[in-house]
Amino acid sequence: MTSRPARTRRAAVAALVGALGLLAACTPGSENAAAPPPTDRAVQTDIASLGPVTLTVWDQEVRGGQNEQMERLNAAFQQQYPNVTIKRDSRSFDDLATTLRLALSGNDAPDVVQANNGRADMGAFVAAGELLPLEPWSRAYGWDQRYPDSVRQYVSYTPDGKVFGEGEMYGLPQVGEVVGIYYNPAELQRLGIAVPTTWEEFEAALAAVKAGGATPLALGNVESWPALHVFGTVQDQLVPADQITDLAFGRAGASWTTPENTQAAQRVADWARAGYFNEGVNGIDDNQAWQAFSRGEAVFLIGGSWYAADLEAAMGQNVRFMPPPPPAGRPVSATGGTGLPFAITSASDAPDAAAAYLDFITSSDAMRVLTETGNLPVVDTAAQTPPAGLSQDVFAAFAAVADDGQLLPYLDYATPTMGDTMGAALQDLLSGAQPPEAVLSTVEADYAAFVNR
Template sequence: MLSRRPSDPRRTSLSRVPRLAAGLAVALAVLPGLAACSAPGGSGPAAGASKTGGSVATNPATAGKVTLTEWDQNTDPATDSATRALNAAFEHKYPNVHIVRVSRSFGDLKTTLKLGLSSANPPDVVQVNQGYPDMGAFVKAGLIQPLDRYADVYGWKTAYPQQLLDLNRFSGNGRTWKTGNLYGISQTGEIVGIYYNKAQLKALGLKPPATLDDLTTGLAKAKAAGKLPLAFGDSDKIGAIHLFGVVQALTAGKSAVRDLVFGAKGASWTDAGTVRAARIISDWRKHGYLSPGWAGQTSDQAATQFGAGKSVFYLEGTWEAERVAKAMGAGNVGFTALSPTAGGAPVTEGGEGLAWAITGKSKHADVAAAYLNFLNGQKGMAQVASAGGLPALPPASYRPAPGTVNADVLNTWHTVSTQDGLLPYLDYTTPTFFDTLTSGLQELLGGRQTPQQFTKALQGDDAAFQKSR
């Protein structure tokens, strides 16, 4: 996800009422090798066909009356709109299927998902965060099931590039990531970058930041001018992950970050680049660059703060593009990713959104698989794009209006992905790393830990996991 959307939770909703997707259509450049791929659906069974691939029934119309329960964290405007519209479209196509949607914030989903999957009546379809903390743990416990038989029937293995498929793979015992069985498919792509208020930047005599030094200069000038430099919130324990991750990518470098997250021998979270990143964001807090009261504010509230014109910058993922575009006007806000040096290639966190997975106890696995294929097919990807989102397999026909934040998202995604600048999210590292990282960042930014103490705790978590494998 890779998806990291800390939006206000919209608890439970029934998707019987259609909600048309709105917003600027976005065309998205893709990861290397993706241009030759197309969304699922085209190579799968014909619409409405009653076919069976092995033991897979591909036509939900023949399943009788089915209630399909799905849990997601698509609470940002673009993916919420797309999910509502697609659920309604699926129900219209298959009137015998009723979808019950439970939509929660990313943090709430992480908190409740394991309990929900372990219950006597779990949902059928869920969004699962990649990496060891969630997907690996659920695979180990048998709470989600392999999708390889469905991938073969619906053509997912040829539709998606290998590098995206691998992020949703695990060995059957949940101990080895990026290999083994396929446990999910992802609907969206994403990168984390810097949103900026064009008018306020111009008033400060600044250009859009291209490097970490540029951003630091911009933060200082904004503070000196009496403006809030960076809208920021971390009460949901999400915002600081991105703040630290974006800076670490620039100070430690892409090779070091990949080695750390993927457990390469000799990699250490106490390296100079990682310690420097911790020191930089700690200094930003000391200098007053972050929102006052940031510890009691969510990232979603920070987005609202930025959208209301109360800050010059906002650091977050592409999933917030539609929210800020609606608040400010798509032409009044920009988006970019930073490079380690002037003229260099940008590097940042990103990849694909949370994986759609089928639970181990689902009584309607074949219907659930058809639903996944519908969400992630050509029409599903087009729906995400038309709602202002970033589909994992973007339709070639969509183009954003020049000069808008959507065009910036397209251009930045293209530049980062085609120049090998996508880095994994840090919380993938170990089964307990999300908790260690988020609690440590709150201590660091609260002035209760030094950068050295913070990074030492990260290293201790990683070392304990590597020893246990």
């Protein structure tokens, strides 16, 4: 989320009811897709020569460390380019998702936006011609060298928006993301439970926490996307990585109704039935859940690296983070990738200044600022020295998964509507309203309708 987050954000959020017709018109594959903007435009990198410029920037970097890095970088950018004024509009992930679509199709679109990488957002905006392909500025600033292929795939689409993971870059991310497990070491010690090092030990720890009279897992799922991260974490341990990648990128030939995916869904249902989550998971929101964890009301929290700065501020040294411990004999695997990328809108009347801004907030100097503010840089990660404690845990987890394990895509990337479809289906799974087979059949129907279109 992410976020986040993001995100991850991190998952797609439903647009306003009034925008549903627009969504259908600009979904990848639609006959109404706009002609893509040109990729051979001339580029001006001498920003001082542009004269007075106001850049309107929409972001969702609202949490403590996220907001701090944006404030610092924006101030530094305006100091370097005094002719440019940044007009920042910072919104929560959910608020940004519900307003961005209407804004991009209106007459007063911002210059720079953070857009969810997934098909329902960035893919639809690309298909509608509402974002500029970044190739001209990538050549000028060397972004193709800054970002490895493993990162560029998360911000790349073909100009018609149909193929995710290939084609032009349409955004630049600042942060890397990894979904792992936060834990309260004091509570584990109180309950006499060792920090788990394998998936089998983790599930045994959940049972032991419950038997000890405490709540094993904090989850707030009223927005529906947090459960995708819980399911994804379980799925990453039980389903082959290539199957998950094919599903998440919406490739033909993959299926959600395999025995391995059914086992993953059954495991989440078993956790819910065993009382491993707090009560009322579908009735409280994500912020309430991580805040409850920060108060010691649960021992574990499955969530993304975007929570780290806030949790460390609330808990100090009494919170740690680890990648999901893998089953014996399997590599470490986790959901993750990039935070929401920053993109330039087609409506911007100052795209060169906007590109300079994107370059500035993703530079090597910017990566150091991100590190200092408790965020996880998506590039130059190994060159950073994070502070001891939770930040160091997060950096180590990202490196373990990205370098030596398997960093797997977010599941809502699969189709334009998968965030909503899977989110609602997992709410039914957690509440016991639908069994695993029915939940996966619902998800499969959404998937099949898209890949077989």
